[in-house]
Amino acid sequence: MTRAAKFPDLSDRAQHLLKILVERYIYDGQPVGSRSLSKEAGLNLSPATIRNVMADLEDLGLITAPHTSAGRMPTVTGYRFFVDSLLTVQPLEQQVVRQLQQDLASPGDPDDLLEAASRLLSDVTHMAGLVRVPRPEGATFRMIEFLPLSEQRILVILVTNTQEVQNRIIYPGRSFSPAELTAAANYLNAAFAGRALSEIRDILLKDLQEDRDRLNQEVLRAVEIADLAFQDSGQTRRKPFLVTGETNLMDFDELADRDRLRGLFSAFRRKEDLVHLLDRCLETPGIKIFIGEESGYQVLDHCSLVTSSYAVAGGGFGVIGVIGPTRMAYEKVIPLVDVTAKLLGAALNQKSLSPS
Amino acid sequence: MTRAAKFPDLSDRAQHLLKILVERYIYDGQPVGSRSLSKEAGLNLSPATIRNVMADLEDLGLITAPHTSAGRMPTVTGYRFFVDSLLTVQPLEQQVVRQLQQDLASPGDPDDLLEAASRLLSDVTHMAGLVRVPRPEGATFRMIEFLPLSEQRILVILVTNTQEVQNRIIYPGRSFSPAELTAAANYLNAAFAGRALSEIRDILLKDLQEDRDRLNQEVLRAVEIADLAFQDSGQTRRKPFLVTGETNLMDFDELADRDRLRGLFSAFRRKEDLVHLLDRCLETPGIKIFIGEESGYQVLDHCSLVTSSYAVAGGGFGVIGVIGPTRMAYEKVIPLVDVTAKLLGAALNQKSLSPS
């Protein structure tokens, strides 16, 4: 059952009026009164009639009045219904499309591309752009290399299929000769190329336990050192996600309150909650929207989040999105996020296949 | 001439009163009146006398009144004089010292150490902590390695003496065989080890121009590819500096104004200005303080910055500091920044010499 079916008893007229009301409120941020709504709706109804309808909508929990003598504004439920059933999505402006194509086609390393996408979102919407960096889940091993830095320290370079290079310095118990290191790298590269990063460590551990005796010295050494090298290779991500244009959020009166801002900016810093939220958007492809308290995180109470996932060559998935006040121009933000995600995905994949 | 000599005609009594006034204002943020100052000063002077002194101090531009019937508060000049000549630095609390030692002694990669230092500063002061990552200026070349990723793409790994590893993917015009790459790396490692990163590129360029004919094929190829590899090696720093606890700044009434906050947070994001400012702190060792507009950046108009530089093994210098409202507890912040810088320097250097 779609969410749209939640209010079956809603007449077409009531739906139309709700739509106008929400659009109007999104446009100027003022509670909408019966008088202006009657003018705007183009239905030739008197304010009194409109008032009756509005009372019904309020009973259904779709709109609310901040106080007796003010107009009505949408509730979260109202926004939800609007977004699910009433919204007429606007096509993207040509100029924006051009800018998107231009910025996401330029060469550069994938991290820059992600940042460009996020910045684009925040610049165009004047809200904050979010990018969830592709999860390394699907990442597969491509090659490894050991560089001795000193007696005790070895620099490990790990290349995965997702345009990604990880550096790590390990401190093995004993020293390894360059020849040993090269041999180890050769063995690992041959044995594990194409394997999922996540399973390599398990295999290594099993090897160490079960086949200790059967393995020859050289392989054993390789396994030993590789075990150190692959520690945390799945998790250790410098930046699980990035935000741009946070400061734009300060310009919205709804969010300008000190505590709210503090909460929001802390969340951008702490990241966990937002990462978790974004990961929930991965479950299903396409656009996903959280309105106000729907996200379940109190700091986002007066915010909405519009996201879309994008695919990366090699099996990873990421999410991009926009965060702003509940009162945002959904009809413009939604297609923007949608297209950006698609272009970003395309750009990332193209990059890994055919570099300039 | 020290700044302290700027007000030679200031009587001891006036200085003492100024000191009390500043301390008092820093403590509770309210303009200080003659009445409370006369009580606080312990000089057995009537408010009327105090008023005369205050009038003098105002004439000298050291204090100011927000309006006729309010008390006085320090001007930037007043703070400056206070900090330079009147301040009695408080020894650090034992508990803080312990925490510092503990947090900055734990093993981990240098980046984590820097972040820990910054976080410490922001947590202890309830203001924002800044860390300028050591400038690569002094960084010297240690080794280079080329990993072919595909026909056209080569991963360059560049290790410097400052615990730092840089990755870069280059797209040379033609393809290189693994053997060529190894040869090139060997040549470069032998030829440039210990050289300053900044001069290597110059030498390479010169080689290419002047000695083209005299160099043998192999070296020429190495030079060619190295030229690409060293492009921007000096500048390309993912994070020139980091900030922690920005959100703390929202709690200060002086800074809570929307525009000011926006400016500040944008500056934290844009980085250039702050980096430039911090770099100015590198010029001289030890504590450096910018009060309010002294920094020359408008966004910092109501903020003060307390910094200290720290040295890194291998010749690099960095800066750490605290940013907060001009009305901050200098007598506590200064020793804190000082000690943190020293411990951080020690920790970083120790790390590079004797890894666990």
Next chain:
DNA sequence: TTTGGCACTCTCTCCCTCTGAGTGCTAATC
């Protein structure tokens, strides 16, 4: 040089009023 006294100045808070926008209800109208 210090002090008490005094007139004066501002800000801040509280309270009051007025206005404008909007509502809900009722009775008349289509």
Next chain:
DNA sequence: GATTAGCACTCAGAGGGAGAGAGTGCCAAA
């Protein structure tokens, strides 16, 4: 039965004193 005009009512917000409180500057006396 749906729509509308009319009317009484409510409430936020702007504006305008009045009064209190905290300070000041200055003058004349100690």
